Amino acid sequence: MLNLSRMAIFVAVVDTGSFTAAAAALGQTKAVVSFNIRQLENELGVTLLLRSTRRLTLTDAGSLFYQRGVELLNAAETLQDDVRASHVGLCGELRITSTPEYGAKVVVPALAAFAKLHPGLRIRHVASSQHNDLISERFDVAIRLGSLADSRYHAALISRFAIVPVATPEWLSAHPVTSLQSLAQAEWIIHERLTAPLRWQVTDAHGHSETLDITTPARLSADSAQALMEFALAGCGVALLPLWLVQTALGSHQLVHLLPAYRFAQQGVYAVYADAPHLPAKVRAFVDFLRARLA
Numbered sequence: 211m212l213n214l215s216r217m218a219i220f221v222a223v224v225d226t227g228s229f230t231a232a233a234a235a236l237g238q239t240k241a242v243v244s245f246n247i248r249q250l251e252n253e254l255g256v257t258l259l260l261r262s263t264r265r266l267t268l269t270d271a272g273s274l275f276y277q278r279g280v281e282l283l284n285a286a287e288t289l290q291d292d293v294r295a296s297h298v299g300l301c302g303e304l305r306i307t308s309t310p311e312y313g314a315k316v317v318v319p320a321l322a323a324f325a326k327l328h329p330g331l332r333i334r335h336v337a338s339s340q341h342n343d344l345i346s347e348r349f350d351v352a353i354r355l356g357s358l359a360d361s362r363y364h365a366a367l368i369s370r371f372a373i374v375p376v377a378t379p380e381w382l383s384a385h386p387v388t389s390l391q392s393l394a395q396a397e398w399i400i401h402e403r404l405t406a407p408l409r410w411q412v413t414d415a416h417g418h419s420e421t422l423d424i425t426t427p428a429r430l431s432a433d434s435a436q437a438l439m440e441f442a443l444a445g446c447g448v449a450l451l452p453l454w455l456v457q458t459a460l461g462s463h464q465l466v467h468l469l470p471a472y473r474f475a476q477q478g479v480y481a482v483y484a485d486a487p488h489l490p491a492k493v494r495a496f497v498d499f500l501r502a503r504l505a
Contacts (some may be wrong), residue, residue, distance in 0.1 A: 214286060216250040217279045219243055220258065224276050228266065281484075284348065288490040303332040304492045308353035310337040311436045311455055312479075317353050320500050327499075331492060339403075339434045350493050352482040353500075355452075356404075365480040366497055369504040372453040373474045376465040378445045387448075387468050390422055397447030399438050400428040407431075410450070412472045420472075450474065479504070 222232040223243065233240045251258050258272035268276060291302035308317045318335060325333050336349070353368070375393065377385075387393050390412070400407045408424040430446055432438050435455055442449040443464060459465040481497045483489070 212282075213250070213253070214283065216246045216253075218283055219246045220250055221276060221279050221283060223247060223259070223266065224268065224272075280348065284484075291490060291492060300328040300492050300495060301330040302492060303334060304351075304496060305334045305336075305349045306351050306353065306496075307336045307338055307347075307349050309339055309355065309434070311434065312353065312355060312452075313337045315454055316504070317500075320503055321496075323503070324496055324499050328492075328495070350483065350490065351496065354480050354482050355477055356480075363482045364485040365482050366501075368479040368481050368497070368501050370476040370478055372476055373450055374453055374456065374470075375448050375450050375468040375474075376439075376442055376456050376460070377448045377468060378443065379463065379466050381445045381447065382466055382468070390420060390469070390472065393448070393469055394422055394425050396424075397426065398424050398428045399441045399447050399449040400431040401433070401435065401438055401450070402431040403433050411475050413475075415471045452477070 219232065219236065219238075222236055223229060226232045226235055229240050229243045229247075233243045236243070247259065254271075254275070256271040256275075257269050258275055260267040260269060287302065291300075306317065306321065313335065314337070321333050321335055325331065354365075355371075377387075377396075381397075385396060387396060398408075408428075410422045410424075411419055412422050413419050430441050432441065435451055438449040439451055439455060439459070441447070442451070443459065448468065456465055460467055481493075481500065483493055
């Protein structure tokens with residue numbers, strides 16, 4: 211039978227990159243960590259780590275054991291939290307990641323309200339524009355905007371939001387945009403993480419759908435909505451941005467909504483989590499809470 215304590219020590223060694231760092235993180239001695247790794251390898255009958263004076267390297271067996279081990283430890287932690295939650299309410303730690311912009315505007319305020327409802331639950335939020343690997347980085351849930359491509363995860367739709375093309379009044383005065391054709395030929399600032407940033411479906415006031423093909427090569431691009439907005443505020447051209455992000459700038463007339471008679475397809479807000487047969491109670495509770503809050 212697998213020893214979960216030794217498995218946790220092995221995962222800590224891989225995560226920290228050394229026996230010494232793992233020992234410090236676990237509050238144990240290096241000798242204890244080393245002994246448990248040797249015992250684990252003896253019990254399994256395989257070598258998990260190749261040791262040298264400078265670094266540790268995972269064997270193929272070690273890589274497989276690490277990946278499955280993280281999943282098993284997460285499942286064990288979930289089981290423990292759910293059993294306790296049935297008696298004393300939500301407990302343990304809820305680990306969430308989101309983009310910095312949506313995190314600051316929506317996720318963090320929601321987490322603050324959720325934390326007040328569940329005082330026994332620890333909450334950790336990590337803001338990142340990268341699409342973190344939820345399993346290896348041990349996140350319970352990611353709040354993501356857009357579509358899901360990784361079949362290892364499940365995506366639950368939380369809400370939808372509008373996106374609008376914006377530019378400064380000064381830029382618009384110098385580059386009038388009066389039609390879809392002139393918008394297509396404008397100076398665009400492109401979000402480089404999108405799969406098709408130069409082609410969009412739009413709907414006019416009568417419900418007719420048209421395709422907007424951006425024809426002018428973009429000189430500026432960025433990997434975050436906040437950076438795109440800063441470029442737009444600096445008068446660099448047109449950016450297609452979430453309404454929740456630019457609402458204040460539109461209200462103060464720092465930015466102008468171009469061709470408001472046309473609507474771009476709404477985008478989705480998703481709660482993404484591992485596609486496991488059992489959803490942890492803390493994840494299910496927060497997803498339901500966030501969906502109700504944004505309804």
